[in-house]
Amino acid sequence: MYSSLIETIDLLPEGGKFIGIVMDGARTRKLLEEAKEQEIDEVRKEGKEKAKKASTKKKAKAIQQKANKKAKQIEEEEAIYLSRAFTLEQKTPFTDKATGNKIIIDIDDPGSMVKNQEEWLFYFRPFAARLKEVGFVHKGSAFRTRDYVSEFVDGGDVFKILPETSQIFSSLFRVFVFTKGKKFRGFSAVRPQAGAVKGLPNPYGAKLCMIGIPPTPSNVIHAVLQGLKANYRSKNEEKREEYVRRFRRNLGKELTLSQFKKLSISSILERDLIEEYGEGAMGIAHLEYKRHVMDPKKWLSEGRVLELLANKLGVNVYVLVGKVQAPRRGREKVVSVHASPRFSQCLEMYKREKAIILFTTDGIHYLLVSRPLKRGCSSADKTSCVFLQTDPLIQKIYKQVCQRTSI
Numbered sequence: 058m059y060s061s062l063i064e065t066i067d068l069l070p071e072g073g074k075f076i077g078i079v080m081d082g083a084r085t086r087k088l089l090e091e092a093k094e095q096e097i098d099e100v101r102k103e104g105k106e107k108a109k110k111a112s113t114k115k116k117a118k119a120i121q122q123k124a125n126k127k128a129k130q131i132e133e134e135e136a137i138y139l140s141r142a143f144t145l146e147q148k149t150p151f152t153d154k155a156t157g158n159k160i161i162i163d164i165d166d167p168g169s170m171v172k173n174q175e176e177w178l179f180y181f182r183p184f185a186a187r188l189k190e191v192g193f194v195h196k197g198s199a200f201r202t203r204d205y206v207s208e209f210v211d212g213g214d215v216f217k218i219l220p221e222t223s224q225i226f227s228s229l230f231r232v233f234v235f236t237k238g239k240k241f242r243g244f245s246a247v248r249p250q251a252g253a254v255k256g257l258p259n260p261y262g263a264k265l266c267m268i269g270i271p272p273t274p275s276n277v278i279h280a281v282l283q284g285l286k287a288n289y290r291s292k293n294e295e296k297r298e299e300y301v302r303r304f305r306r307n308l309g310k311e312l313t314l315s316q317f318k319k320l321s322i323s324s325i326l327e328r329d330l331i332e333e334y335g336e337g338a339m340g341i342a343h344l345e346y347k348r349h350v351m352d353p354k355k356w357l358s359e360g361r362v363l364e365l366l367a368n369k370l371g372v373n374v375y376v377l378v379g380k381v382q383a384p385r386r387g388r389e390k391v392v393s394v395h396a397s398p399r400f401s402q403c404l405e406m407y408k409r410e411k412a413i414i415l416f417t418t419d420g421i422h423y424l425l426v427s428r429p430l431k432r433g434c435s436s437a438d439k440t441s442c443v444f445l446q447t448d449p450l451i452q453k454i455y456k457q458v459c460q461r462t463s464i
Contacts, residue, residue: 059155059156063187063188063191066188066191066193066235067191067192067237069237070237071192071237071238071239072236072237073236073237074196074234074235074236074237075188075193075234075235075236075237076233076234076235077232077233078210078230078231078232078233079179079181079230079231079233080162080176080179080229080230080231081179081181081209081229081230081231082158082178082179082180082181083178083180083181083182084209084228084229084231085145085160085178085229086151086158086178088138088145088225088229089136089137089138089145089147089151089160090136090151092136092137092138092139093131093132093136093137096131097128097131097132100124100127100128100131101124101125101128103124104120104121104123104124104125104127104128105121105124107120107124108120108121108124135147135148135149135150140165140222140225140226141165141222142164142165142166142220142222142223142225142226143162143163143164143165143222143226144161144162144163144165145160145161145162146160146161146163147159147160148160148161148175151178153180155180155183155184155187156177157177158177158178159175159176159177160175160176160177160178161173161174161175161176162174162176164226181231181233185233185235188235190380190392190393192237192238192239193235193236193237193238194235194236194238195233195234195235196234196235196236197233197234207232208231208232208233209228209229209230209231209232210227210228210230210231210232211224211227211228242258243258243382243390243391243392243393244256244258244390244391245388245389245390245391246379246381246388246389246390246391246418247388247389248269248272248418248422248424249267249268249269249424250269251269251270251271251272251294252268252269252437253268253269254266254267254268254269254427254434254435254436254437254440255267255434256433256434257394257416257426257434258391258394259377259394260393260394260395261450261453261454263428263450264428264429265414265426265427265428266426266427266428266429266434266440267416267424267425267426267427267434268283268424268425268426268427268437268440268442269424270283270422270423270424270425271294271297271298272422273298273301274353274354274355274356274357275298275301275302275305275353275357276356276357276421276422276423277357277358277359277362277363277366277415277423278301278304278305278357278362278366279297279301280415280423280424280425281366281370281372281374281413281415281425282297282300282301282304283425283437283442284413284425284427284442284443285370285372285413285442285443288300290437301353302353305350305351305352305353306351308350308351308365308366308369309346309347309348309349309350309351310347310351312343312346312347312350312365314339314340314343316368317339317342317343317346317347318339318343319405320364320365321364322346322360322361322364323339323342323343323346326342326345326346327339327342329342330342349361350362350365356421358420358421359376359397359399359415359417359420359423360399360420363376364406367406367409371409371411372409372411372412372413372443373406373407373408373409373411373412373413373446373451374412374413374414374415375396375397375407375412375413375414375415375451375454375455375458376396376397376399376414376415376416376417376423377394377395377396377397377414377415377416377417377426377454378394378395378396378397378416378417378418378420379391379393379394379416379417379418380392380393380394380395380418381418381419391418394416395457396454396457396458397458398457398458403455403458403459407446407455407458407459409446410445410446411443411444411445411446412443412444412445412446412448412451413425413426413442413443413444414426414444414451414454425442426442427440427441427442428440428441428442428444
């Protein structure tokens with residue numbers, strides 16, 4: 058049903074507006090969870106007060122235990138918010154998934170049709186993200202009064218004269234406006250062959266190219282060196298492979314334990330070994346990681362090696378990911394492009410003056426992203442692969458990765 062909703066909204070033409078008002082899932086969940094916490098606090102507080110008045114320590118302890126038991130029982134039950142105007146009741150355990158969080162709404166008014174009505178929490182952020190994928194731009198709030206602007210119906214002249222419980226109910230509702238932008242048309246998911254160059258459609262409004270990289274286990278290193286090292290680019294295919302083998306060997310050989318510990322992957326690898334090796338797990342993880350990096354037959358991915366490469370070469374490395382979809386007819390297409398959020402520890406990962414960009418659709422094969430020096434993406438020699446961190450394009454990607462903003 059959720060996907061069908063997105064598909065229906067997507068029928069709007071370019072420039073069309075989608076305007077709505079919805080009970081916000083995050084605010085509703087917060088209200089229910091706070092109601093439960095308040096009920097638990099009141100039970101414990103009442104237990105403490107009664108325990109103080111008990112005639113013996115034994116009775117006081119029994120009273121306190123009874124209160125704690127009741128508090129734990131409430132904690133395990135579904136939350137409920139009761140007021141004179143309305144009732145909200147949680148019916149399933151809450152998760153952060155976009156669907157499946159069931160609640161019951163009952164409005165205490167004889168004329169209301171909302172009686173024990175089943176609803177589901179509506180999380181706005183994943184909804185906005187899905188609309189963004191099909192070309193919609195969030196234009197913010199449509200709730201405006203003479204003296205008030207908000208994304209929620211939680212202020213203004215009329216709001217002020219409502220009873221307190223009605224104000225609480227009203228403030229749960231979010232108002233939104235989306236505009237259908239120019240749709241991302243997609244492009245063939247077939248990667249250019251090594252050395253070949255073709256255009257890279259993207260949502261940033263930038264003219265970009267992608268340069269084909271040899272599909273070897275060292276593909277990601279080839280991509281980075283293609284962008285940074287002139288002596289690598291000057292070699293033929295066979296010599297480049299030998300260059301990368303030496304580079305991998307030295308990269309792993311020179312990695313000390315203290316340097317390894319600073320990599321985000323170190324704690325992940327250690328966690329996999331902690332049960333077997335205990336305190337020695339980090340040392341074993343270090344040795345296994347070094348061997349993996351040094352072995353030219355082992356595939357290297359973004360998560361495994363980019364942080365190490367960035368440190369070694371003194372460059373910020375960003376990755377754009379293409380979402381691939383199989384059409385009913387023809388070849389697979391890339392239907393959206395977004396920045397990879399894998400490295401969100403931004404102060405460490407993106408602290409250098411220069412940057413390069415890679416593009417992947419599968420997290421294994423990487424292409425080098427560049428800008429054409431002239432009009433088209435005709436050859437690698439007519440493109441520029443190194444960007445300044447202050448470049449407006451890099452800043453857009455940085456904000457997506459580090460501040461989780463939309464385009």
